[in-house]
Amino acid sequence: MREQFGIIGLGACGSNIANLFEAKNYTTVYVNTSKEDLDAIKGVHKVHISGAEGAAKDRKRVLQLATETFPDIIAKIESIIPQKYILVLFSSSGGTGSGLSTPILRYLSQTGKVCIPVMILPDEKVESAKACENAYNACAELMSIQGLGATFLLDNSNGDKFAINQKFVNDFDSFINLKNSSVYGNIDIAERKQILTCPGATVIGRLSKSKSTASDIMHNLHNGIYAKIESKIAYYLAISTSNKSLDISSLSKEFVGVYDVFSGVSEATTIAIVSGLQWPMKRIEKFKNKFEETVQNINNTIIHQPPTIQPLQSLSFSREEFKPTTTVNPRDILLGLLNN
Ligand SMILES: Nc1nc2c(ncn2[C@@H]2O[C@H](COP(=O)(O)OP(=O)(O)OP(=O)(O)O)[C@@H](O)[C@H]2O)c(=O)[nH]1
Ligand SMILES: [Mg+2]
DSSP states (O other), X not given: OXXXXXXXXXXXXXXXXXXXXXXXXXXXXXXXXXXXXXXXXXXXXXXXXXXXXXXXXXXXXXXXXXXXXXXHHHHHHHHHOOXXXXXXXXXXXXXXXXXXXXXXXXXHHHTTOEEEEEEEEOOTTTSOHHHHHHHHHHHHHHHHOTTOOEEEEEEGGGSXXXXXXXXXHHHHHHHHTOOOOOXXXXXXXXXXXXXXXXXXXXXEEEEOGGGXXXXXXXXXXXXXXXXXXXXXXXXXXXXXXXXXXXXXXXXXXXXXXXXXXXEEEOSSOEEEEEEEEOOOHXXXXXXXXXXXXXXXXXXXXXXXXXXXXXXXXXXXXXXXXOOOXXXXXXXXXXXXXXXX
16 A cells, blocks of 8 residues: 555655655655755655755745745656655754645645645754744644644654654554454555544554553553644544454543544554544643743843744634645745745
């Protein structure tokens, strides 16, 4: 099934993770403002935003840099990635990936692609106020995009960032390439696609055969590489397990509003996935708090005039009906964001 998924890595972080997918033979494209970062990646398809030397964590600057060439960037991406299912990988807290993610996701979703955003959240305890401001704004924009598929929020506060990259790629790859042709039941390709088409936050857990009780699985889902699950509301639950005696209904009762449950029997490991989860708003608010505390400190302590910093807007999330269309102008999307 891997040939049905295309990979777009935006900025340094997105490209690092995308490169792990390319190593597993996924069709992959890297987009960056920084030529040095692109040169550091051993990948086949690279798109440099012409004239740019990086974006220095400035989300707006990346839109300005790409204003003229955005239709060409889109055309290049479309020529490399014909797939309907597209993972878009980026860090929320830098400039390039964070800034470019919104117009690219908007454009691709509007043209009927199933975009699966994989956004990396910063550890606010060690990252700057600027990084947190970017992360908050990237979350706000992501939540406003209609027609997105399942969203993976990888949280760098959960450990080593390169270990997080590798675990995500291994777990996602194992899920979409599940080998589960068992007479006891399977999660087929259509079901896997359905789960990944559901908007909202999504988490994957993977466990060994000896650790696959219901409580092991719940513990794994709650303590993985993702932003912590904050609400029990979920839409789909899928479990492919090597533990034939597992009571799936007891797991589904751990969530509220589960619309459908898919289960299958696998050989070696257990894979559980929950999609359609609520956004982790408490986690996202932490970025706003760090930003506002720092701005207050700046205002209280600095005697020269600091640059004007805009306050952050409050977030809201709605699930409106979404209908893709084929007549979308990429430049209009980018200019709409710039003039906002
Ligand atoms: N998980 C993970 N996080 C990363 C990785 N590389 C960078 N980060 C995090 O991503 C953030 C920085 O984002 P980058 O991707 O470097 O930024 P960029 O998109 O290239 O944007 P600019 O360099 O500002 O133009 C920081 O919070 C880093 O800790 C990575 O490979 N994995
Ligand atoms: Mg960079």
